[in-house]
Amino acid sequence: MVNRNTLIAWFREVGIDDRPTVGGKGGSLGELIKAGIPVPPGCVVTTRAFELFLDTLEARAPVRARVMEVDAGDLGAVTELSEELRRRVVEEPLPASVDEAILRAHAELCGGGQVPVAIRSSATTEDAEDASFAGLQDTFLWVLTPEETVTRVRECWGSLYSTESITYRRKHGLPEDGVAMAVVIQQMVDARCAGVMFTRSPLTGDKSVITIEGAPGLGSAVVSGEVTPDRWVVGKITGEISARDISDKHAKQVPAEQGGIQEVELQGEERTAPCLTDDELMRLREIGRKVERHYGRPQDIEWAVDKSGDILLLQSRPETVWSAKDKVAPVKPPEENPLRHVMTIFGGKK
Amino acid sequence: MADTKSFPLPSSVKVIPGTEAAQAAFPYYVQFTPEDDERFWFYNSMHFPEPMHHFDMITAEAAYAALGSFNTRVHVLPTTKGIDHRIINGRVFIGGVPVTDPAEIAERQELFQERAFYYYQNWERLYDQWKEKMKALIAEAQTLPKPELPEWEPIETTHTGKGVASNHALLDTYRKQLEGYYRMWHHHFEFLLLGYGAYMTFFDFCKRAFPEISDQAISRMVAGMEAEIFRPDEEVKRLARRAVELGVDGQFHDDMDIETVLGALDQLGENGREWLKDLESSRNPWFNVNVGDGFYHYHRSWNDDLSMPFAALPGYIDKIKAGENIERPMARLIEERDQLVSDYRELLDTEEDKATYDQLIELAHRVFPYVEGHKFYCEHWYTNLFFNKIREFGALLAENGFFAKEEDVFHLTHYEVESAIIDLMLSWSSGSPPQGPKHWPAIVKQRQAAIEEWSKHSVSPALGVVPDVIDDPAIVMLWGITRDNLDAWLSDGEADENELKGFAACSGVVEGTARVIKSVKEIGRLEQGDILVCQVTNPTWAPIFQKISAAVSDIGGSMSHMAIVAREYGLPAVVGTGSATQRIKDGQRIRVDGGRGTVTILHEERALEDA
Numbered sequence: 001m002v003n004r005n006t007l008i009a010w011f012r013e014v015g016i017d018d019r020p021t022v023g024g025k026g027g028s029l030g031e032l033i034k035a036g037i038p039v040p041p042g043c044v045v046t047t048r049a050f051e052l053f054l055d056t057l058e059a060r061a062p063v064r065a066r067v068m069e070v071d072a073g074d075l076g077a078v079t080e081l082s083e084e085l086r087r088r089v090v091e092e093p094l095p096a097s098v099d100e101a102i103l104r105a106h107a108e109l110c111g112g113g114q115v116p117v118a119i120r121s122s123a124t125t126e127d128a129e130d131a132s133f134a135g136l137q138d139t140f141l142w143v144l145t146p147e148e149t150v151t152r153v154r155e156c157w158g159s160l161y162s163t164e165s166i167t168y169r170r171k172h173g174l175p176e177d178g179v180a181m182a183v184v185i186q187q188m189v190d191a192r193c194a195g196v197m198f199t200r201s202p203l204t205g206d207k208s209v210i211t212i213e214g215a216p217g218l219g220s221a222v223v224s225g226e227v228t229p230d231r232w233v234v235g236k237i238t239g240e241i242s243a244r245d246i247s248d249k250h251a252k253q254v255p256a257e258q259g260g261i262q263e264v265e266l267q268g269e270e271r272t273a274p275c276l277t278d279d280e281l282m283r284l285r286e287i288g289r290k291v292e293r294h295y296g297r298p299q300d301i302e303w304a305v306d307k308s309g310d311i312l313l314l315q316s317r318p319e320t321v322w323s324a325k326d327k328v329a330p331v332k333p334p335e336e337n338p339l340r341h342v343m344t345i346f347g348g349k350k
Numbered sequence: 351m352a353d354t355k356s357f358p359l360p361s362s363v364k365v366i367p368g369t370e371a372a373q374a375a376f377p378y379y380v381q382f383t384p385e386d387d388e389r390f391w392f393y394n395s396m397h398f399p400e401p402m403h404h405f406d407m408i409t410a411e412a413a414y415a416a417l418g419s420f421n422t423r424v425h426v427l428p429t430t431k432g433i434d435h436r437i438i439n440g441r442v443f444i445g446g447v448p449v450t451d452p453a454e455i456a457e458r459q460e461l462f463q464e465r466a467f468y469y470y471q472n473w474e475r476l477y478d479q480w481k482e483k484m485k486a487l488i489a490e491a492q493t494l495p496k497p498e499l500p501e502w503e504p505i506e507t508t509h510t511g512k513g514v515a516s517n518h519a520l521l522d523t524y525r526k527q528l529e530g531y532y533r534m535w536h537h538h539f540e541f542l543l544l545g546y547g548a549y550m551t552f553f554d555f556c557k558r559a560f561p562e563i564s565d566q567a568i569s570r571m572v573a574g575m576e577a578e579i580f581r582p583d584e585e586v587k588r589l590a591r592r593a594v595e596l597g598v599d600g601q602f603h604d605d606m607d608i609e610t611v612l613g614a615l616d617q618l619g620e621n622g623r624e625w626l627k628d629l630e631s632s633r634n635p636w637f638n639v640n641v642g643d644g645f646y647h648y649h650r651s652w653n654d655d656l657s658m659p660f661a662a663l664p665g666y667i668d669k670i671k672a673g674e675n676i677e678r679p680m681a682r683l684i685e686e687r688d689q690l691v692s693d694y695r696e697l698l699d700t701e702e703d704k705a706t707y708d709q710l711i712e713l714a715h716r717v718f719p720y721v722e723g724h725k726f727y728c729e730h731w732y733t734n735l736f737f738n739k740i741r742e743f744g745a746l747l748a749e750n751g752f753f754a755k756e757e758d759v760f761h762l763t764h765y766e767v768e769s770a771i772i773d774l775m776l777s778w779s780s781g782s783p784p785q786g787p788k789h790w791p792a793i794v795k796q797r798q799a800a801i802e803e804w805s806k807h808s809v810s811p812a813l814g815v816v817p818d819v820i821d822d823p824a825i826v827m828l829w830g831i832t833r834d835n836l837d838a839w840l841s842d843g844e845a846d847e848n849e850l851k852g853f854a855a856c857s858g859v860v861e862g863t864a865r866v867i868k869s870v871k872e873i874g875r876l877e878q879g880d881i882l883v884c885q886v887t888n889p890t891w892a893p894i895f896q897k898i899s900a901a902v903s904d905i906g907g908s909m910s911h912m913a914i915v916a917r918e919y920g921l922p923a924v925v926g927t928g929s930a931t932q933r934i935k936d937g938q939r940i941r942v943d944g945g946r947g948t949v950t951i952l953h954e955e956r957a958l959e960d961a
Contacts (some may be wrong), residue, residue, distance in 0.1 A: 204561035207697045237693040238567045240857045241945040278859070330702035331559045338709035339467045345550045345823050346462060348429035348455055 007049040007101040011042055021046045023122025023182035028316050035294035037287060038312050042117070042186030043105050045153055047124060049098045050181050053157070056095050057088060064176035067161070072170035078163050085161035090154045102153060105185065106146045115187055116142045116255060118314075119152035121159055122182040141220060142188055144259040149185060156183045189312050190255060193275040194219030194304035195229050197284055198319060199236065199292045205322035207298060209242070210234045210288050214275050217252030218261060219302055219314065226263070227251055230275050234285050241281060246274050276305070283311055291316050297323065357812040359387045366439050366807060372800030373439065375404055375763060375793075380411070380437040391436065391443040392812040395928065396829055397645050399885065399905055401440030401804035404797060405740065405760040405767065408531065409645050410435050410442050416535035421543060421824055422447075425469070426461040430822040440804040443813060446822040469544050473716050477541065480720070484537055484727040491530050491735045494523050497746050499778050517775040520743075524771055527739045528764060531732070538728040543824055545717040550823070552710040559698060559707075564945075566854060570917065571691050572714045575683050577722035579730075580915070582639045582652065583892040585632035586659045587676050590666035592628045596621040599671070602663045605874060608656050635731055639890040641870045643905070644729030647741075647760045650870070651734040652890065661873045662893030669896070678918065730890075743767065750774055751787035753794045761797040762790070812836065850927040850934075852902070854947035858922030860900040861952065866936040881942055883934050895919040900942040902930045902949050916944075924949050 002009045002018045014022045014030035022030070026044035033039055057063050063085060070081050109117065119140040138159045140152040159165065160181050169179065195214030200207045213222055213229040221227040227250065233243035249271050256262040276284070284303060291299050291313070298319040304312050335341055360382040365373045373381075398410065418432020431447035449455055469476060497520050507515065549572060556568050593599040598621050601611050615622035633653050641658060642649030652659050669676050691711055698704050744759030747770055753759070759767060770786050777784035816836055825831050865880040867873055873894060876882065881900045884891070892915045895901070900922040916923035922944030930949060934940060939952040 201562050206560050206562040208560040208567075208694060209562045233562065235564065235567060236697075237690060238564070238570070240564050240566060240854075242562065242564055242854070244943070244946065330700045330706065331698075332555055332706045333702045334705035334709055337467075338713060339463075339470050341555075341706070341710055341713070342466070342470070342544075342547050342551045343459075343463075344554055345547045346427055346429070346466070347459060 002046065005048055006046055007052075007098060008105040009044045009046055011039060011044070014044065020124055021048060021182065023047070023124050023184075024317065025120060025122035025315060026182050026184050027122075029184065029186070031294065032291065032313055032316055035290055037291060037294075038310065040187040040189050040312050040314070041109060042184060043109060044122060045098075045102055045105070045183040045185065047180035047182050049101065050157055050183075052095050052098055053089075057092060060092065061088075063088070064179075067166055067169070067176050070166065070170065072167050075163070075167075078166050078170075082161050082163045082166055086158040089158040089161065090151065094150070094154075099150065102150050102185075103146050106149050109185060109187060114144055116144055116190075116259075117149060118184075118186050118188045119143055119149060119156060120184045120186070121156040122184045124180055124182065125178075139220070141218065141261050142255040142259055148259065153183045153185070157181050186314075188255075189304045189306045189314070191218050191304035192307050192309075193217065194302070194314075195222045195275075197288050197301040197303055198298070199288045199301070200298040200319055200322060201233070202321070205325065208236050210236050210285050212276070212281060212284055214303075214305075215247075215249050215252060216266065216270050216275050217254050217264070219304055220261060221251070221253040221263075223302065226253070232276070232281055234281055236285065236289060239282055239285060241278065244274070246272070248272065249275070280305060280309075280311070287311060287313065356816060357390075357814060358810055360391060360436070360438075360443075360813045361387050363438055363810070363813065366800075366803055369439065369800035369803050371793075372404075372797045373437075375766075375797070376407065376437045377411075377763065377765070380407070380435060382436045382438055382443075386436065386445075387814060389445050390812065390814045390817050391445045392829070392831060393809050394435075394442045394444045394829070395809070395811070396905055396926070397643065398442040400646065401801045402437065402442065403647065403760040403801065404763045406646055407437065407442075408528075408764045410437075412532045412535040413538070414444070415532065416539045417543075417824070419536065420539045424540075425466045425544060426458050427543065427823065428455050428458040428462050430824055433824070439807065439809075440801060441809050445814075446825045448817075448822050466544055466547075469541065470548065470713065470716070473541075473720075477720050480537065480540060481723075481727070484534075484732070487530060487534060487537065488727070488732055488735065491527065491732065491739070494527055494739060495519060497523055497743050499746070499774070515779070517778045520746075520771050520775055521768070523739075524743060524768060527736060531736045534728055534732045534736075538724060541717070541720045542724065545721040546828070547823060548713045548717040549721060550826075552714040555706065555710050556694070559703060560694065563694075564854065566856070566917070567690070567694075571687060571694065571711065572718050573687065574715075574719050574722050575678075575680055575687070577719065578726035579639075579722060580678065580892075581726075582636045582659075582890060583662075583915075584678065585636045586662050586893045587666055589625070589628055589632055589659070590663050590670055590676070592625055593663070593667055594670050596625050598622055598625050599667045602660070602667055604664055606660065606664075608660050611660075638731040638734050639726065640730055640734055641890050642886045644725075644733040647737040647757075649886075651730070653734070654738070655870055657870050657873055658890065659893060661876075662896070665896045666893075683918065740767070743771065747771075747774065747786065747790075750777075750784060752784070752790045754791070758790075758794045761794045848951040850902075850924075850930055850949040850951075852924040852927035852930075852947050852949065854943075854945055855901075855923035855925045856916040856921055857945035858900070858920070859941065859943045859945070860922045861939060861941045862899050864902075864934045864936065864938045864940045865898075866931055866934055868931060881940060883930050883940075885931050892919070895921050900944065901925075902927060902934070902940075902942055904928055904930050 002014055002021050004021065006021070009018065009022050009026070011029045011033050014027055015034060016027040016031050018030065019027045022044040029039050029042065054063060066081060070077055072078065109115070121138045138156045140155070143149050143152055160179055193214050193216045195212065198211045201209050202211055212232045212234060215222050215227045215229040222229045228247040230247055231243065231245040232241055234241050249266055251263045251265050253261045254264055288299070288301060291301060295318065299316045300319045301313060302315040304314055306312060361384060414433045414435050421427045422431040429449050431449060433444050433446060435442055435444045449458060500516055503515055506512070552572065553568050556563050593602060598615060598618060601614055612626065615626055637652035637659065640649040640651045666676055695704055695707055698707060740759060741756050744756035747759060748754065748756050752770055762770065770790065773784045773786045820826060820832055860881065862879055862881045864883050865876050866883045867876065868885070876894060876897055878897055879899045881902065882898045883902045885904045895915070898921070901916060902923070903925045905926055922942050924942055924944055924947050927949060934951060941950040941952055
């Protein structure tokens with residue numbers, strides 16, 4: 001467990017139990033490392049860092065009280081408050097300890113050089129992980145400088161005060177005291193291709209198959225839905241590839257020279273050929289099984305293949321849609337006389 | 351529904367002009383009648399993909415007489431009786447006889463549980479007994495004499511006071527052989543539906559628990575590893591090993607002439623003869639496997655044509671000399687199967703489901719040795735003996751001028767063959783020439799022409815009124831016919847012309863040159879890395895799997911032996927495409943996706959240039 005006062009926690013030090021301090025995303029990256037899965041190196045700016053900052057903000061002017069007061073039904077008021085608070089989070093001075101901790105962590109992560117990083121918000125509650133809780137899933141890719149890293153961390157914090165977030169918390173009567181946000185800083189993979197993997201079928205909930213989706217370039221194109229990815233269905237246990245839908249991938253997202261990402265139109269082979277080989281699909285399947293076994297439940301995984309062909313995971317979280325539906329009722333209860341089972345075939349439709 | 355498509359009515363299917371006499375020669379009880387328009391029929395292209403010779407029709411009637419007996423009256427399946435069959439233009443259409451009255455179903459359920467459950471409970475004992483019955487039946491057929499008519503009755507007839515002359519033996523042998531064939535089919539169906547049913551019960555559970563599980567994965571969990579049908583290929587491997595041990599391996603090479611090699615071995619001294627002795631012991635019984643499914647007289651056995659095992663010998667010999675292990679890794683195969691069973695079990699959500707799963711896999715494993723094992727005895731060993739005995743009659747009749755060659759006998763129905771035999775008996779007894787030589791040649795010619803004509807015409811996959819549901823376990827199990835694929839048949843014309851669909855038999859994607867092999871005689875044309883395209887693949891083709899990169903067949907299901915063997919060799923395979931040998935041209939480049947069950951023709955234009 002990470003010490004409550006730690007400002008920066010490295011992936012290798014954290015696990016899912018650290019969710020209150022490093023958020024779900026940060027905790028799960030730590031878990032992946034524990035499970036022996038390759039993950040690009042990185043660290044988490046803990047909720048403690050955010051709380052220290054929030055204290056300095058509160059010392060200047062109220063934050064939490066303002067949110068508690070606002071009328072969730074008055075969109076104008078919420079929008080106005082959101083703009084004001086987000087500006088404050090981005091612009092007002094950070095406590096020196098926090099600022100220094102982030103810069104030091106960045107230097108350590110990047111060895112002083114200009115290694116691109118991704119900055120992602122890492123929410124502390126299950127609720128906040130729900131995609132429907134919009135505005136919390138902020139991700140900034142290909143961030144090149146320490147200064148910009150600090151800015152992007154602040155922007156992630158600021159997303160706690162987006163109109164959607166404020167409205168959601170007010171409508172659900174959630175206390176502002178518990179609101180916190182951790183932020184992940186992670187080396188970026190210049191992916192040859194990337195995508196997502198579900199260790200059960202999103203269509204039927206079948207736990208015996210793994211669905212893999214991927215496209216050339218950074219995974220953001222797939223996650224955001226900008227590109228129709230190639231799609232495979234792979235037998236979790238057998239490795240059979242039962243579906244191969246190779247799509248027309250009109251574009252990919254790649255790093256921009258000045259930082260951030262840009263879209264590049266695709267032509268020829270890269271556009272029409274499968275972005276993964278069968279061998280890579282099998283390696284992804286192995287990784288998927290390993291992660292699932294580690295957590296003991298089906299997972300929703302983001303992956304990337306780097307330019308040298310190594311597979312890295314960027315995120316793993318429990319699959320939620322089907323897990324919520326999992327029925328307690330058995331497919332078919334056992335029979336006292338096992339032979340009676342054959343009546344399902346011979347007995348006729350009931 | 352106004353836009354419901356339907357299949358043509360039987361009465362609307364016309365006999366192809368010029369073949370009326372050949373059609374009329376099929377027995378009256380297989381001709382369509384006006385009442386048949388009320389029912390649903392489908393073309394049994396799985397077992398009978400080609401127009402039938404008149405004699406070969408015996409397989410249909412012997413099989414349905416047995417199948418129906420066990421379904422209708424022995425095991426008493428609750429919701430179905432037997433199968434009716436009709437023949438038009440040489441094609442076999444079949445229709446189920448469902449039981450729909452709830453009271454009748456209830457009555458049949460009682461009887462079924464009493465009878466079928468007895469079989470399940472005593473499965474191993476009854477199956478051991480079955481094998482003994484089959485071996486006795488085979489031995490009986492083997493003792494039947496070769497039909498021949500001596501100039502003079504042997505003197506032993508006089509000395510023993512036998513009191514029966516040689517011509518009587520013709521009829522006696524023929525009738526015994528026919529009787530044995532009908533009996534064999536009863537044995538065939540004694541366990542089959544119950545075996546499939548227990549397998550399907552497990553299958554059904556798996557599909558509900560794992561909606562996207564492949565048929566292959568389920569059949570792999572159930573597959574037995576020591577079925578008789580794997581043995582012929584094992585024997586070829588043994589012979590390859592023996593050839594190396596005896597130092598006679600130099601005799602075997604691609605493009606060898608088998609007779610020459612056998613002659614050379616005989617001349618080679620002791621080691622050569624030693625190997626020939628090994629060959630004999632392999633041949634009997636293990637080379638009594640035919641290269642098709644045993645439903646046509648021209649699906650000859652390895653024993654009748656050694657091309658298949660000999661085509662495999664050079665490759666196996668090379669591997670042995672290179673120090674490669676060519677044995678089936680039994681321990682590993684069994685371990686893999688058990689791992690598969692336990693891995694799927696782990697994915698089940700509840701303890702109750704795990705308990706059900708255990709009950710079902712236990713039952714499936716109990717019945718499966720029969721499902722896998724029976725074919726060697728029935729469709730291969732006995733069927734070869736049967737058709738070869740009929741060939742002997744063909745030779746005798748041809749010798750006596752009834753027709754030109756022994757194979758022509760298969761243009762006669764089994765009733766007509768009996769009449770020809772009686773004609774010959776009469777002629778031998780009276781000393782006058784037989785009538786047959788004036789009667790049969792024209793008929794044989796006419797029927798040969800009819801078969802050629804019939805094969806040129808496409809066949810509707812089904813006829814008559816489509817039922818709302820197909821709730822006939824026999825039809826679903828044996829033919830895989832469901833309401834869904836009937837709808838697919840009805841929505842024709844939307845498919846990609848260059849793509850064929852079949853059952854996914856073994857995963858893997860391969861592109862290569864298609865080698866369309868229509869008879870075993872042609873297997874010498876296969877080159878390393880070719881994709882085999884053939885009508886029927888079954889384990890008897892396994893010896894050449896070492897040479898090819900993928901296999902495609904017209905006929906076969908995902909739980910067929912072929913699928914199991916292909917997986918053992920890691921050979922991508924798509925079976926049951928229906929028409930691969932017709933639509934794919936020899937030499938075309940094709941892509942086989944054994945995981946999805948699709949075959950894609952890649953270069954249409956090149957093939958057209960060749961043509």
